[in-house]
Amino acid sequence: MGRLEDLLGLEHPIVQGPFGGGLSSVALAAAVSDAGGLGSYGAHILPPDRITALVAELKTATRRSFAVNLWVPHPEEEGAAATEADVERLRPFYDALGLNPPSLSPPLDFADQAAALLAADPPAISFVMGVPPADVLAEARRRGIVTIGTATTVDEAIALDEAGLDAIVASGSDAGGHRGAFLRPVRESLVGTFSLVPQVADRVSAPVIAAGGIADRRGVVAALALGADAVQVGTGFLVTEESAVGEAHLRALLGEEARVTVLTRLFSGRTARAIPNRFLREMAGFEDAVPPYPVQNQLMLPIRRTGDPGHVNLWSGQAAPLVRRRKAAEYLAGLAGHTGD
Template identity: 75%
Template sequence: MGRLQELLGIEHPVVQGPFGGGLSSVALASAVSEGGGLGSYGGHILGGDELGALVGALKAATGRPFAVNLWVPQPEEEGLRAVPADVERLRPYYEELGVGPPARADHPGFAEQAEALLAAAPPVISFVMGVPPAWVLEGARRSGIVTIGTATTVEEAVALREAGLDAVVASGSDAGGHRGAFLRPVRESLVGTFSLVPQVADAVDIPVIAAGGIADRRGVRAALALGADGVQVGTAFLTTEESGASRTHKDALLGPDARVTVLTRLFSGRTARAIPNRFLREMETHEQDVPPYPVQNALMLPIRREAAASGLPGLVNLWAGQAAPLARAARAADVLIALTRD
C-alpha cells in the first residue's frame, strides 16, 4: 500500500475532483468512497449549517473516508459589491431567460465555513486557491482530520508543505474548472501536468496527487511514473450518472465540442477552463471588465441555472479539462474500476 492510501485510509490512490457550484453530489462522492477511492464534495458555496448537514449526509451514505473542499479567499476579493454596470452588462441574458439578478452578490464567510467543517469533522478537508489559516490546520490536526492543499506551481506546493498540510494536489494547467493559482497571477502559473508533477515530487516530502488531463488508466500510470503518489480525476467523474452536472453539461462533455477548451473569467470572476460556447464568444471583449469572484459568480448564477434547466448549452458554464474527450457516460464505480485496472 502506498503512502497516500495509508494517509487517507483508502484502497486505491484515486481522488475524485471536488466540483463546486452544485456539480458535486452525495451520491457521487459516496460511490467513489465505497469503491475504495476518496470521494469529494465541493462545498465552497455552502454556509455553515449547510456544510454541517452535508457532512452528516456523507457519513450516512458511506462509512469510508471522504473529503469536503473549501476555497481559501483571496484578499482582494473581500468585501466586494456589484455596481450597476456589472448588472447591466448581463441584462440581455436575464431578459432572454426570464430571470433577474440576485438580490445579493456576496458569499458565505470562510471562517464560518471552516468552523462548521471542523465541528462536523469530515475525514478529509481539501483546499484550493491558497494556504488555509493556521487556526484551521491546527483545529484539523486536533480532530484527526487530514488536510490536502492544491498547488499550480512548485512554489505553491512548498508553501503548502511549510504550512503543515498533509498532502498536496499538483494541479496542471490541463485541468478543468477553476485554476487555483495564489502566489502569482494565473497567466504565470499555467504549468502542464507532465512538467509540474515531477518537480513538485522532488520539492516536497508529503504525498503528491497529480491532477489535470488524467481520465483513464494510461494517465494514472503516467502520473505514478512521474513521481505522484496518486491522482485526482475530475472530468471523467463529471460525466457519470451520479454527478450533479446537468444533462446539458454532460452532453457537451461527451460531444465533439469538448476537444477545445479555453480559460475564462466570464462565468465566475476567477479563471477557469471551459468549453467555449455562445456566451463566451459574445462576451469575450469583456473578459477583463467583469468583477472578481464572488460578485460575477453570484450575478451569473441565475443565468447558469436557468440555462442548464432549459437545455441551453450556449449559456451554461461548461467546465471541462483537456482530457474531456476520454470521458465516458458510466456509473462512478465503473469509472473507478477502469482507472485502477492493472
C-alpha cells in the same frame, strides 16, 4: 500500499475531484469511497448549517474516507461590489432569458464555514485557492482530520508543504473548472500536469496527488511514474451516472465540442477552464472587465441556473474526449487497472 492509501485507508490511489457550484453529489462521493478511492464534495457555496448536514449525509452514505472541499478566500476580493455597468453588461442576457438581475447577498464567511466543517469532523478536508489559516490546520491536526492543499505551481506546493498540509494536489493547467493559483496571477501559473508533477514531487515531503488531464489508466500510470503518490480525476467522474451534472453540460462533455476548452473569468470572476459556448464567444471582449469573485458569480447565477446550453458554464478538463458515461465504481476500477479500459 502507497502513502496516500495509508493516510486515508484507501484501496486505490485515486481521488475524485471535488466539484463546486452544485455539481457535487453525495451519491458520487460515496460510490467512489465505497469502491476504494477517495470521494469528494465541493462545499464552498454552502452555509455552515448546510455543511454540518452534508458531512452527516456523507457519513451515513459511506463508512470509508471522504473529503469535503473549501475555497480559501483571496484578500483582494474582499469588499468588491457590483457597479451599474456590471449589471448592464449582462442585461441583454437577462432580457433574452426572461430574468431579473439578482439582488446580491453578502459572501459566505470562510471562517464560519471552516469552523462548521471542523466541528462536523470529516475524514479529510481539501482546500483550493490558497494556504489555509494556521488555526484551521492546527484544529484539523488536533482532531485527526487529514488536510489536502492544492498547488498550481512549484512555489505554491512548497508553501503548502511548509504550512504542514498532509497531502498536496499538483493541479496542472489541463484541469477543468477553476484554477487555484494564489501566489502569482493565473496567466503566470499555467504549468501542464506532466511538467508540474515531477517538479513538485522533487521539492515537497508530503504525498503528491497529480491532477489535470488524467482520464484513463494511461494517465494514472504516467502520473505515478513521474513521482505522484496518487491521482485526482475530475471530468471523468463528472460524467458518471452518480454525478449531479446537468443534461446540457453532460451532452457537451460527451460531444465533439469538448475537444476545445478555454480559460475564462466570465462565469464567476475567477479563471476557470470550460467548453466555449455562445455566451463565452459573445462576451469574450470583456474577460478583463468583469468584476471579481464573488460579485460576477452572483450576477451570473440566474443565467447559469437556466441550464441553457448557450449560457451555462460547461466546466471541462482537456482530457474530456477520453471519457464516457458509466457508473463511478466501474470507472474507478478501470483507472485502477482492474478492467480492460
